[in-house]
Amino acid sequence: MSDGATVSTGTTVSMGTTVSTRLRVDGEPVELSVDARVTLLDALRDLLGVTGPKKGCDHGQCGACTVRVEGRTALSCLTLLAAAEGADVETVHALAADPRGARLREAFVAHDAFQCGFCTPGQLMSAFAALDRPDLEDPAAIREFMSGNLCRCGAYPNIVAAIRQARGGHGA
Amino acid sequence: MREFAFARAATVDDAVAAPDGAMFLAGGTTLVDLMKLGVLRPRVVMDINALPLREITLDEAGLTVGAGARMSDLATHPDAVRAFPLVVQALLAGASQQIRNMASIGGNLMQRTRCGYYRDPGSACNRRDPGGGCAALDGANRTHAVLGTSPSCVATHPGDLAVALTALDATVRIAGRGGERDLPLAAFYRVPGGTPHIENALGPGELITAVHVPFADGHSAYVKVRDRASYEFALASAAVLLRVREGVIAAARVAVGGVATVPWRLPAVEAALTGLPATPGGFDGAAARAAEGARALAHNGYKIPLLRNTVLRAVEEALAR
Numbered sequence: 001m002s003d004g005a006t007v008s009t010g011t012t013v014s015m016g017t018t019v020s021t022r023l024r025v026d027g028e029p030v031e032l033s034v035d036a037r038v039t040l041l042d043a044l045r046d047l048l049g050v051t052g053p054k055k056g057c058d059h060g061q062c063g064a065c066t067v068r069v070e071g072r073t074a075l076s077c078l079t080l081l082a083a084a085e086g087a088d089v090e091t092v093h094a095l096a097a098d099p100r101g102a103r104l105r106e107a108f109v110a111h112d113a114f115q116c117g118f119c120t121p122g123q124l125m126s127a128f129a130a131l132d133r134p135d136l137e138d139p140a141a142i143r144e145f146m147s148g149n150l151c152r153c154g155a156y157p158n159i160v161a162a163i164r165q166a167r168g169g170h171g172a
Numbered sequence: 173m174r175e176f177a178f179a180r181a182a183t184v185d186d187a188v189a190a191p192d193g194a195m196f197l198a199g200g201t202t203l204v205d206l207m208k209l210g211v212l213r214p215r216v217v218m219d220i221n222a223l224p225l226r227e228i229t230l231d232e233a234g235l236t237v238g239a240g241a242r243m244s245d246l247a248t249h250p251d252a253v254r255a256f257p258l259v260v261q262a263l264l265a266g267a268s269q270q271i272r273n274m275a276s277i278g279g280n281l282m283q284r285t286r287c288g289y290y291r292d293p294g295s296a297c298n299r300r301d302p303g304g305g306c307a308a309l310d311g312a313n314r315t316h317a318v319l320g321t322s323p324s325c326v327a328t329h330p331g332d333l334a335v336a337l338t339a340l341d342a343t344v345r346i347a348g349r350g351g352e353r354d355l356p357l358a359a360f361y362r363v364p365g366g367t368p369h370i371e372n373a374l375g376p377g378e379l380i381t382a383v384h385v386p387f388a389d390g391h392s393a394y395v396k397v398r399d400r401a402s403y404e405f406a407l408a409s410a411a412v413l414l415r416v417r418e419g420v421i422a423a424a425r426v427a428v429g430g431v432a433t434v435p436w437r438l439p440a441v442e443a444a445l446t447g448l449p450a451t452p453g454g455f456d457g458a459a460a461r462a463a464e465g466a467r468a469l470a471h472n473g474y475k476i477p478l479l480r481n482t483v484l485r486a487v488e489e490a491l492a493r
Contacts, residue, residue: 037175
């Protein structure tokens with residue numbers, strides 16, 4: 001933890017307006033010392049050039065910024081970088097190296113599961129999490145699972161079809 | 173976002189020693205959102221994610237959930253799924269899968285109202301700015317509360333989990349500078365009265381460290397009515413737990429959300445349900461008591477019949493399980 005403008009707290013905890021954070025991004029170790037207000041999303045896009053995660057609403061309502069933190073989907077716009085200390089962060093870029101991620105991408109293409117594509121990196125991250133869930137056989141359950149990812153082009157039926165295909169032969 | 177100092181607490185003692193006015197950060201799904209909007213402006217943000225508060229344990233008394241456990245941790249925990257279906261159902265009715273992965277149980281109980289005037293620092297709001305007035309009283313109040321309101325505030329408590337936990341007589345464990353205390357969730361939340369900015373019983377530095385849910389067997393259901401089928405806050409919700417003996421409702425617990433300023437228990441409905449035959453139909457009279465004392469604003473009068481019907485549906489769904 002760096003000092004920045006330090007605040008006297010009466011505790012042994014150090015605090016500052018500038019914070020040093022170490023994490024892994026798509027497998028690469030990263031250390032950043034920046035203003036505590038910087039979100040994980042802004043750090044990824046503006047400081048690290050990892051532009052797969054998109055800034056849609058910036059308030060956790062659209063899902064365009066979805067990444068995986070410690071293997072679980074999370075919204076990078078509502079995550080302070082400083083709170084991701086020690087975390088393993090994976091973005092849509094990591095999916096390319098995963099055979100199931102590649103199959104999911106092919107299914108999105110085959111089903112025309114996007115139009116403008118802005119929401120697609122977030123859709124893919126949530127869809128990837130849907131692949132190995134035994135409780136998502138039913139299209140209604142997939143829609144419920146995907147409800148945190150908005151698509152203003154309205155590709156929802158195609159997204160559900162792509163997920164069903166990638167899960168194993170349905171909806172092809 | 174206003175500048176703040178950031179600190180990482182390693183122990184509960186570290187956390188509760190934070191300077192007054194510090195805010196605790198777990199999942200951040202409420203706090204970061206409201207800091208971006210300028211609604212919350214802490215000088216110090218204390219990260220509590222490293223605290224050992226994520227355990228979920230079952231014993232003869234019930235379920236104890238560390239306040240740092242995530243919504244999805246609890247919703248998928250085998251003991252919760254088996255013994256506390258009402259809790260799991262309420263959890264899965266809330267937020268999105270991403271947010272359920274992030275949001276802590278303690279933070280979920282601390283989430284703020286979705287009142288659009290509270291969330292807009294340009295609007296009058298007694299909850300955000302004591303004495304500032306309330307733009308919702310004569311404004312767009314379709315989603316606002318009909319129970320527990322005051323001339324100062326009509327904002328709805330947005331929780332689902334808190335409604336189920338209220339029905340289940342859960343308690344929260346609170347750590348402070350003087351030690352720990354346990355408080356029934358029913359005594360944790362404060363109706364707005366003339367001080368809507370005081371939302372709960374937490375004092376300076378105090379932190380929720382765990383939630384305890386006592387065992388309660390019976391038929392349960394959580395019914396949530398909302399503008400869209402998923403990822404939306406309740407217009408009305410009901411958590412019902414019914415114990416049936418020899419074909420008769422022997423005990424009933426009913427709490428509602430989306431309609432009140434705090435999670436709202438309905439003892440009159442519970443009393444009216446007790447003793448009724450546990451067969452479909454015949455619950456209209458008991459459910460009608462749900463709206464006793466309700467007061468509508470210009471645009472939320474529909475919530476009064478909606479509340480009755482939501483309770484009725486939850487009773488029928490519970491008995492069908």
